[in-house]
Amino acid sequence: MAHYWYFNIPTWLFLFQILQALLVESKPNGKIPAVIVFGDSSVDSGNNNFIPTIARSNFKPYGRDFLGGLPTGRFCNGRLPPDFISEAVGLKPIVPAYLDPSYKISDFAHGVCFASAGTGYDNATSDVLGVIPLWKEVEYYKDYQKKLRAYSGLEKANNIISEALYLVSIGTNDFLENYYSFPYTRQKQFTVRQYEDFLIGIAGNFFEDLYDLGARKISLTGPPPMGCLPLQRATNILEGQACVEDKNNLAREFNVKLKSLVEKLNKKLPGLELVYSDAYDIFLDIITRPSKYGKFFRPGLLNSYYSTMQPNSQPLDD
Numbered sequence: 242m243a244h245y246w247y248f249n250i251p252t253w254l255f256l257f258q259i260l261q262a263l264l265v266e267s268k269p270n271g272k273i274p275a276v277i278v279f280g281d282s283s284v285d286s287g288n289n290n291f292i293p294t295i296a297r298s299n300f301k302p303y304g305r306d307f308l309g310g311l312p313t314g315r316f317c318n319g320r321l322p323p324d325f326i327s328e329a330v331g332l333k334p335i336v337p338a339y340l341d342p343s344y345k346i347s348d349f350a351h352g353v354c355f356a357s358a359g360t361g362y363d364n365a366t367s368d369v370l371g372v373i374p375l376w377k378e379v380e381y382y383k384d385y386q387k388k389l390r391a392y393s394g395l396e397k398a399n400n401i402i403s404e405a406l407y408l409v410s411i412g413t414n415d416f417l418e419n420y421y422s423f424p425y426t427r428q429k430q431f432t433v434r435q436y437e438d439f440l441i442g443i444a445g446n447f448f449e450d451l452y453d454l455g456a457r458k459i460s461l462t463g464p465p466p467m468g469c470l471p472l473q474r475a476t477n478i479l480e481g482q483a484c485v486e487d488k489n490n491l492a493r494e495f496n497v498k499l500k501s502l503v504e505k506l507n508k509k510l511p512g513l514e515l516v517y518s519d520a521y522d523i524f525l526d527i528i529t530r531p532s533k534y535g536k537f538f539r540p541g542l543l544n545s546y547y548s549t550m551q552p553n554s555q556p557l558d559d
């Protein structure tokens with residue numbers, strides 16, 4: 242079980258950045274009709290419960306701070322960033338997983354999550370734990386569009402599709418679970434720079450696909466400081482379980498490439514409002530100066546976060 246803690250991206254991670262992006266991008270009177278989510282464990286609200294994979298989190302202690310203390314399949318103690326964002330724009334307090342049969346198209350019309358923990362841009366990444374590849378998330382989205390048009394009617398459905406806020410958060414697993422893991426298949430094919438460019442190519446095609454399908458307002462979040470994720474630190478024994486600097490540098494480098502992809506796509510595709518939401522800096526700031534975020538840190542949360550990351554770690558400013 243401890244192994245999977247490395248997918249655990251705490252709830253507060255992207256919240257401020259994405260809300261900021263949202264405020265910039267949404268028109269003064271434009272109400273967001275739905276939040277639509279693609280990506281990995283940082284945003285998966287439980288799709289993996291319904292596929293045969295070990296990359297699951299529908300058991301305790303996950304979900305202990307969730308509504309009713311339920312482990313829903315979110316890789317988190319509570320709600321995830323898309324849940325908070327959905328609530329912040331006046332929609333439901335949670336974004337349901339598309340594969341969860343307890344929800345219907347009437348629910349998904351206001352928010353839907355296609356994300357799958359353990360997945361990546363690269364098909365070979367989703368193969369590692371047998372989770373939903375990104376292209377399949379898009380297939381589910383196409384299926385959703387059909388159901389939405391049947392449910393809401395063509396005009397209203399098309400309006401939801403074009404006015405919805407799309408949240409995309411993915412990329413960490415391509416490096417940690419795939420490139421830097423046994424059997425190192427991608428390392429034999431690509432240098433890490435080449436692999437980054439390979440992923441950027443897939444990302445570009447993915448956003449063009451979403452655009453062609455009608456999405457316009459999209460937020461992209463790249464890898465956080467991956468070297469500070471629990472498994473990385475737990476295994477960094479030679480450096481006293483500090484954050485692994487190389488992995489953090491890699492995340493920074495990849496994020497720079499994502500940012501320029503965003504600029505390029507906004508120029509190329511008329512009407513697209515693609516926003517790069519920086520999770521890296523805020524995550525690192527939270528790790529190094531947690532008390533700044535005071536109320537977001539209940540002592541239990543902080544303690545458990547640090548105890549899974551590094552037994553003897555103290556916040557730098559506490």
Ligand SMILES: *[C@@H]1O[C@H](CO)[C@@H](O)[C@H](O)[C@H]1NC(C)=O
Nearest residue numbers: 362363364365374376377443
């Ligand atoms: C990933 O797999 C899908 C389905 O087989 C395929 O259509 C797609 O081209 C693949 N992507 C890449 C980058 O190889």
